[in-house]
Amino acid sequence: MPLQGLFTPPGDKSISHRLILMSLLAKGEMLVEGLSSGQDVATSLRLFRHLGGKAIDERGGIRLFGLERALNPQKEDLELDCANSGTTMRLLAGILAGTPGTYKLIGDEQLSRRPMERVADPLRQMGAKIATQLGRPPVIITGGNLNPIDYQLKDASAQVKGAILLAGLLANGGPTRVTEIANTRNHTELLINYFGGKVTKEGLTLTVWPEPLTLTENFLTPGDPSSAAFFLTGAALIPGSKVTAKDLLQSPARTGFLRVLHRMGAQVSLTMTSDTPEPMGDVTVAYNGPLTATEIPAEEVPSLIDEIPILAFAATQAQGLTIFRQVDELRIKETDRLMSIRHQLGALGARVKVEGDDLYIEGPTSFMIPKELDSGSDHRLAMTLAIALLAAKAKIPILGEESIGISYPDFKAQLSGLWVD
Numbered sequence: 001m002p003l004q005g006l007f008t009p010p011g012d013k014s015i016s017h018r019l020i021l022m023s024l025l026a027k028g029e030m031l032v033e034g035l036s037s038g039q040d041v042a043t044s045l046r047l048f049r050h051l052g053g054k055a056i057d058e059r060g061g062i063r064l065f066g067l068e069r070a071l072n073p074q075k076e077d078l079e080l081d082c083a084n085s086g087t088t089m090r091l092l093a094g095i096l097a098g099t100p101g102t103y104k105l106i107g108d109e110q111l112s113r114r115p116m117e118r119v120a121d122p123l124r125q126m127g128a129k130i131a132t133q134l135g136r137p138p139v140i141i142t143g144g145n146l147n148p149i150d151y152q153l154k155d156a157s158a159q160v161k162g163a164i165l166l167a168g169l170l171a172n173g174g175p176t177r178v179t180e181i182a183n184t185r186n187h188t189e190l191l192i193n194y195f196g197g198k199v200t201k202e203g204l205t206l207t208v209w210p211e212p213l214t215l216t217e218n219f220l221t222p223g224d225p226s227s228a229a230f231f232l233t234g235a236a237l238i239p240g241s242k243v244t245a246k247d248l249l250q251s252p253a254r255t256g257f258l259r260v261l262h263r264m265g266a267q268v269s270l271t272m273t274s275d276t277p278e279p280m281g282d283v284t285v286a287y288n289g290p291l292t293a294t295e296i297p298a299e300e301v302p303s304l305i306d307e308i309p310i311l312a313f314a315a316t317q318a319q320g321l322t323i324f325r326q327v328d329e330l331r332i333k334e335t336d337r338l339m340s341i342r343h344q345l346g347a348l349g350a351r352v353k354v355e356g357d358d359l360y361i362e363g364p365t366s367f368m369i370p371k372e373l374d375s376g377s378d379h380r381l382a383m384t385l386a387i388a389l390l391a392a393k394a395k396i397p398i399l400g401e402e403s404i405g406i407s408y409p410d411f412k413a414q415l416s417g418l419w420v421d
C-alpha cells in the first residue's frame with residue numbers, strides 16, 4: 001500500500017508561535033497566511049488575546065495587530081494556561097519577564113512534568129522574579145525592568161535561546177548575548193531581524209539589541225517539516241511510494257531528516273519556491289529500494305530533534321545498525337521519547353537499545369503485531385505509529401491518538417488522500 005501524491009502540510013508550528021508571541025511586542029499589523037492549525041498554536045493565540053492582543057480571521061488568513069508591549073495592565077495575578085505547549089510557556093516567559101505584573105503559567109499534565117529552570121535561570125539573572133515548583137510548572141513570573149546579560153546555554157534548546165532573545169528586546173541599556181552549545185532552529189533571531197530589530201551572530205554567540213519591532217504587511221508561513229516528515233519518511237520506506245510536500249520550510253536547522261533519508265538511500269528532490277524571510281520549496285521523496293542504516297552524530301541532532309521517532313521507525317526497516325548519538329533531550333519532550341520509542345517500536349518487533357544517551361536500532365525488522373499500541377498521548381509518537389501500522393499493513397488501535405491534533409489536525413484526512421489501496 002504505497003503513498004502517492006501531493007499534500008500541503010500545516011504551517012510551521014515553531015514559526016507560527018513566534019509570529020503570534022512577537023506580535024505582543026511589535027507595532028503594526030500583519031496578515032498571516034497558513035498559520036499552523038494545531039492546538040498548540042491555538043494556545044498561543046488564545047493567550048495573545050488574553051493578554052490584550054487583537055487577532056481577526058480574514059479571507060486568506062489571520063490578521064494580527066501588534067500590541068506594542070502594552071499588555072493588559074494587571075490588577076491581580078493573571079493565570080495563563082499553556083495547555084500542552086512547551087514552546088508557548090518558554091517563549092512567553094521571556095516576554096513576561098520584561099513586563100510589569102505577576103503571571104502564573106500553568107500547563108496540562110504532560111507540560112507540568114517538563115523542566116522550566118532552564119528558562120527561569122537566565123531570566124532571573126536578567127532581573128525577573130521567577131518561581132517554579134521543583135523546576136517544573138507552574139512558573140510564576142513577576143516581570144519588570146530587565147538588565148542585559150551574557151549567558152552560556154547549557155542545553156541545545158531553541159526555546160530557551162528564543163526566550164532570552166525576546167527578553168533581550170526588553171532589557172534596559174545595552175545588548176544581551178546568548179551562546180549556544182550547538183546551532184538550533186534560528187526562527188526567533190531571523191524574525192527579530194525581519195521585523196526591524198537587530199540580532200547578530202558570531203560563531204555560536206547571538207547578540208540582540210533592545211530595538212522596537214514592526215510587523216510586515218503579509219507573512220506566508222512555510223509548511224512544517226516536522227509534520228511533513230511522517231508522510232515523506234513513509235514514502236522513503238514503503239515500496240512504490242512517491243510523495244510531494246508543497247511549500248515546505250527549507251531552513252537547514254530543520255531539514256536534517258531529509259539529509260538522513262537521502263543518506264539511507266531514499267530519493268529526495270527539491271524545487272525552491274521562495275527564499276525570504278524563510279526558505280521554502282516543494283520536496284519529493286520516492287522509494288528507491290530498501291533503506292540502509294546510518295549514524296546520526298550529536299551535531300546533527302538539533303536539526304531533526306522532533307523527527308527522531310519517525311526516523312527511528314525508518315531505522316527498523318533499514319539494513320544494519322542505525323545509531324542516534326546523544327539524544328538525551330528526547331527524555332524531556334511531551335513524553336520520555338527514548339522510552340516510548342523503545343517500548344512501542346519494540347512492541348512491533350524492533351530491536352531497539354538505549355545505552356547512555358545513545359539510541360541503537362538494528363534493522364530490518366519483520367513485524368510483530370500486538371493487540372494495540374500506546375502513544376502515551378504524544379502527538380509525534382501517535383503519527384509515527386500510524387505510519388508504522390501502514391507499513392506493516394496492520395489495523396490495530398493506537399491509544400492516545402487524538403493527541404495528533406496538537407500539531408497536525410488534518411493528518412488522518414491527508415493520509416487517506418495519499419494512501420493507494
Ligand code: S3P
Nearest residue numbers: 014087156157158159160305306
Ligand atoms: C522548538 C524547539 C525544540 C523542539 C520543539 C519546538 C521551538 O524544543 O523540540 O518542538 O519552536 O523552539 P527545545 O527548545 O526544548 O529543544
